[in-house]
Amino acid sequence: MNLPPEISRRALALRDQLNEHNYRYYVLDEPSIPDVEYDRLFRELQALESEYPELLTEDSPTRRVGGRAENSFAEVQHRIPMLSLDNAFSADELREFDRRVRERLDIDGEVEYVSEPKLDGLAVSLHYEEGVLRLAATRGDGFTGEDITENIRTIPSVPLRLRGDNLPAVVEVRGEVYMPKEGFARLNRELEARGEKTFVNPRNAAAGSLRQKNPRVTAKRPLELCAYSVALEDESLLPDTHWDCLQLVKAWGFRINPQMGRGPGAEACLAAYDALLTQRDALPYEIDGIVFKVNSLKLQRDLGFVSRAPRWAIAHKFPAQEELTEVLDVEFQVGRTGAVTPVARLKPVFVGGVTVSNATLHNMDEIARLDLHVGDTVFIRRAGDVIPQVVRVLAERRPADARAVIRPETCPVCDSEIVQVEGEAVARCSGGLYCGAQRREAIRHYASRKAMDIEGLGEKWIDILVDQDKVQTVADLYRLTVDELKTLDRMGEKSASNLVNAIAASRAPELWRFIYALGIREVGEATAKALANHFGDLGPIAEADEDSLQAVPDVGPVVADHIVRFFRQAHNQETIAALQAAGVRWKTLEVAAGGAQPLAGSTYVLTGTLSGMNRDEAKAQLEALGAKVSGSVSKKTTAVVAGEAAGSKLSKAESLGVPVMDETAFMAFLATHQQA
Numbered sequence: 001m002n003l004p005p006e007i008s009r010r011a012l013a014l015r016d017q018l019n020e021h022n023y024r025y026y027v028l029d030e031p032s033i034p035d036v037e038y039d040r041l042f043r044e045l046q047a048l049e050s051e052y053p054e055l056l057t058e059d060s061p062t063r064r065v066g067g068r069a070e071n072s073f074a075e076v077q078h079r080i081p082m083l084s085l086d087n088a089f090s091a092d093e094l095r096e097f098d099r100r101v102r103e104r105l106d107i108d109g110e111v112e113y114v115s116e117p118k119l120d121g122l123a124v125s126l127h128y129e130e131g132v133l134r135l136a137a138t139r140g141d142g143f144t145g146e147d148i149t150e151n152i153r154t155i156p157s158v159p160l161r162l163r164g165d166n167l168p169a170v171v172e173v174r175g176e177v178y179m180p181k182e183g184f185a186r187l188n189r190e191l192e193a194r195g196e197k198t199f200v201n202p203r204n205a206a207a208g209s210l211r212q213k214n215p216r217v218t219a220k221r222p223l224e225l226c227a228y229s230v231a232l233e234d235e236s237l238l239p240d241t242h243w244d245c246l247q248l249v250k251a252w253g254f255r256i257n258p259q260m261g262r263g264p265g266a267e268a269c270l271a272a273y274d275a276l277l278t279q280r281d282a283l284p285y286e287i288d289g290i291v292f293k294v295n296s297l298k299l300q301r302d303l304g305f306v307s308r309a310p311r312w313a314i315a316h317k318f319p320a321q322e323e324l325t326e327v328l329d330v331e332f333q334v335g336r337t338g339a340v341t342p343v344a345r346l347k348p349v350f351v352g353g354v355t356v357s358n359a360t361l362h363n364m365d366e367i368a369r370l371d372l373h374v375g376d377t378v379f380i381r382r383a384g385d386v387i388p389q390v391v392r393v394l395a396e397r398r399p400a401d402a403r404a405v406i407r408p409e410t411c412p413v414c415d416s417e418i419v420q421v422e423g424e425a426v427a428r429c430s431g432g433l434y435c436g437a438q439r440r441e442a443i444r445h446y447a448s449r450k451a452m453d454i455e456g457l458g459e460k461w462i463d464i465l466v467d468q469d470k471v472q473t474v475a476d477l478y479r480l481t482v483d484e485l486k487t488l489d490r491m492g493e494k495s496a497s498n499l500v501n502a503i504a505a506s507r508a509p510e511l512w513r514f515i516y517a518l519g520i521r522e523v524g525e526a527t528a529k530a531l532a533n534h535f536g537d538l539g540p541i542a543e544a545d546e547d548s549l550q551a552v553p554d555v556g557p558v559v560a561d562h563i564v565r566f567f568r569q570a571h572n573q574e575t576i577a578a579l580q581a582a583g584v585r586w587k588t589l590e591v592a593a594g595g596a597q598p599l600a601g602s603t604y605v606l607t608g609t610l611s612g613m614n615r616d617e618a619k620a621q622l623e624a625l626g627a628k629v630s631g632s633v634s635k636k637t638t639a640v641v642a643g644e645a646a647g648s649k650l651s652k653a654e655s656l657g658v659p660v661m662d663e664t665a666f667m668a669f670l671a672t673h674q675q676a
């Protein structure tokens with residue numbers, strides 16, 4: 001067949017690209033494309049070479065098993081080459097594999113397969129002599145690997161000595177070294193906190209950790225090993241099936257995959273694939289597919305190998321969790337709490353089983369860390385239910401017209417100032433109740449049980465009222481009429497009247513509820529109570545400066561700053577005035593100089609778990625009323641508050657005759673004193 005020049009050029013380009021990617025992946029541990037793209041390029045070259053065999057060259061990446069070995073570790077020659085696996089990307093390709101197996105074996109019936117999750121890690125070979133680990137090697141190029149014995153020895157799930165009697169004189173066990181999801185996330189957090197480079201995925205982290213020159217570093221990395229094959233000099237000493245081989249390996253002290261299964265024919269394999277795919281996100285480690293192996297070792301031997309893979313095994317790949325795409329723009333979204341988050345608008349890409357066109361960039365620090373520009377090509381990762389992440393920018397593909405990302409000074413929704421508190425990564429719109437993006441959340445919070453407690457005004461009705469523009473700020477709630485509400489779909493006369501009554505009933509709240517209902521950042525229920533007890537009215541709080549606010553228990557510099565900023569905003573003042581105009585009158589409290597301190601001079605001890613608030617909140621509320629909270633019970637203790645599972649402090653109180661309040665009594669006690 002005539003070889004068109006563009007085909008030769010394409011094959012050459014593919015070979016160059018694949019060699020470069022192999023080098024980055026295997027030698028540098030810095031992949032610049034996701035596996036799926038590598039697979040696509042690889043398959044394209046394979047297809048060209050099979051259509052035009054004259055294209056095949058000795059150095060074609062399709063002819064090698066893996067990448068090159070890095071030369072900084074001692075070389076190890078694999079006595080039995082460490083092959084890779086062929087891939088199936090669809091049910092049809094899997095059925096085709098099974099058909100080839102049966103045809104080659106000349107079997108009419110079904111072949112039994114073992115299925116094992118394909119862990120996303122690094123293949124390693126472990127040599128034991130007289131039961132003792134003597135050598136561990138990476139796969140390298142499949143023929144020559146690297147001696148990583150010292151690093152492997154640091155992995156707790158690798159037996160340094162095999163268990164049991166009758167151990168073979170020499171045995172080689174192979175498996176995958178991987179990093180569980182949780183350990184990976186923790187490691188990246190630690191690296192980020194130290195300002196070091198993070199890893200793009202758990203497999204990369206495992207590879208980087210195994211390549212450490214200093215085994216002490218490897219020892220700190222959360223690596224695990226899962227064994228998946230065994231080889232003996234004398235194969236006749238092995239059991240007859242792969243399944244039994246793995247049971248033997250397990251008896252020697254290795255971890256094998258608990259999700260293994262076995263069954264007849266392609267359809268059993270496909271059922272195992274479906275079942276594992278549904279479990280994928282819940283597994284504690286990442287998998288990129290499922291491996292099927294002919295169970296009988298005799299049949300495996302009959303089938304043999306092709307150049308780079310056994311004929312008796314295949315990896316049925318899951319949808320890729322990493323892809324490449326372009327950043328079309330970066331926009332800033334205002335969340336329900338006012339957080340201003342940069343979001344990358346992406347060229348749509350299919351990843352992790354869905355089409356992704358947006359990815360959160362979290363904050364400006366993250367953009368700086370990634371060095372992300374509009375126009376960049378980026379590595380997107382979507383593992384499980386997690387929102388898609390941009391994990392790396394391919395700076396080498398940055399176009400000349402790429403532009404830097406600049407955060408706006410004002411809120412894109414309400415034009416209020418965007419504020420970033422020093423030391424915090426998140427920037428926030430300061431519009432509060434006034435900002436359209438925060439309106440729904442502001443109303444939901446205002447109406448919630450712990451705030452104004454407006455019964456019947458749930459999220460569903462809030463959405464409808466906001467969508468139909470009937471309510472813009474919380475003050476508008478008090479203008480709603482039965483006639484107006486009746487016009488809403490599925491709102492009858494009775495519900496409308498109940499809702500109007502519930503709203504009206506909220507016109508005389510306790511002061512702390514009203515403060516809490518305003519939704520000032522970081523002013524929770526306990527702080528609202530402390531503020532109410534200290535100041536007695538809203539006016540003094542609105543006028544207080546940071547210093548006087550910090551005189552309130554539970555209020556530190558950050559909270560004081562939020563309170564001052566809140567009351568400084570003209571639109572927040574307007575909303576409060578509108579609420580007063582609508583008839584809202586909070587109950588003021590008599591306060592002594594320095595705040596109402598009805599519990600001054602008393603000492604309380606908290607023990608056990610309270611269901612309604614945590615220990616810090618309970619402490620803050622007692623302190624706000626002037627009480628001291630102590631960690632130990634003595635005769636001088638005024639009372640002990642005993643939650644669930646209270647232990648020795650409760651017994652001590654009982655033995656000393658100190659009064660004890662359970663949670664119900666404590667809540668009633670607080671309510672009484674806070675109203676006092």
Ligand code: 5U1
Pocket residue numbers: 083084085116117118119123176228229291293310313
């Ligand atoms: N679970 C599993 N992963 N894995 C990877 N089994 C398995 N077997 C492999 C590889 C490369 O290779 C043998 C089938 C040769």
